[in-house]
Amino acid sequence: xxxxxxxxxxxxxxxxxxxxxxxxxxxxxxxxxxxxxxxxxxxxxxxxxxxxxxxxxxxxxxxxxxxxxxxxxxxxxxxxxxxxxxxxxxxxxxxxxxxxxxxxxxxxxxx
Amino acid sequence: xxxxxxxxxxxxxxxxxxxxxxxxxxxxxxxxxxxxxxxxxxxxxxxxxxxxxxxxxxxxxxxxxxxxxxxxxxxxxxxxxxxxxxxxxxxxxxxxxxxxxxxxxxxxxxxxxxxxxxx
Numbered sequence: 001x002x003x004x005x006x007x008x009x010x011x012x013x014x015x016x017x018x019x020x021x022x023x024x025x026x027x028x029x030x031x032x033x034x035x036x037x038x039x040x041x042x043x044x045x046x047x048x049x050x051x052x053x054x055x056x057x058x059x060x061x062x063x064x065x066x067x068x069x070x071x072x073x074x075x076x077x078x079x080x081x082x083x084x085x086x087x088x089x090x091x092x093x094x095x096x097x098x099x100x101x102x103x104x105x106x107x108x109x110x111x
Numbered sequence: 112x113x114x115x116x117x118x119x120x121x122x123x124x125x126x127x128x129x130x131x132x133x134x135x136x137x138x139x140x141x142x143x144x145x146x147x148x149x150x151x152x153x154x155x156x157x158x159x160x161x162x163x164x165x166x167x168x169x170x171x172x173x174x175x176x177x178x179x180x181x182x183x184x185x186x187x188x189x190x191x192x193x194x195x196x197x198x199x200x201x202x203x204x205x206x207x208x209x210x211x212x213x214x215x216x217x218x219x220x221x222x223x224x225x226x227x228x229x230x
Contacts, residue, residue: 031215042115042202042220043156050215058217059112090156096144096163096206097214102156 003027006091006103013110019078021106023091025071031095032074034058034066036087037105043090049074081110113138115205117221124193125229131178132188132224134203140164144206145179145186146218151199159201162186193228200225 004025013019023032031050035043035058045058047066055066063085065077078085088107094100114137124130136145147159162170162179169177174194178187190197203221208214 033217035218035220040222042222043204043218044220045217048217050209088154092156092218095214096146096161096208096216099158099161100146100218101158105154105156107154 004091004093004101004103006106008106010107013081015082015110016080019081021076021089023074023103025093027093028071029093033092034076035090037090038087083110086110113205113207113219115203115219115221117203117224119224121225123227123229126193126195128193129191130193132201134186134221136184136205140207142208146204147188148202148204149199195228195230198226198228
């Protein structure tokens, strides 16, 4: 969807290195979300933001941090990547009354 | 915590036929939303249909309709006149508003059902 973009689309990194994924929106949504997708688990919430500098944890937040210094940008950081963080990461914006919109996802491989 | 269960890991259907995907959820909330998302091989998450729990009428979107049974905590998706382009992973999702009177909230997803439409 044109209103939300994620970068990079693919990334391979080594164990122990820091990684930052970016989510950018042009819709001026207050809430933004980071999910990870793994086989057999569907999508699980990592962190979410309800405004600039306002963030909270989701169900699988260990090993991840986030930052939101501007309404349009929500960053997800893996401080020291591990193999268990190999996954597909999705950013989302929106609300229930008009539907959530997802970015195209980032496939991260930690070797 | 809410849980969402999709008991059918894989389903298949012939083109032009009808198929129903199952979803059950567990919650003690009265006000919530339910969604079905489609994920084709492109990986994009596409909203198929949504249902507000306070509405008794089942939602419909063209060939897609739901059977929402609130007391049974069931939310199945029916796809009529299946098309090859319907081949995808389908996710059921539950959302409880974070604050009263708002529609913002965290989605809880089921494990997904892979649907294959055969010609």
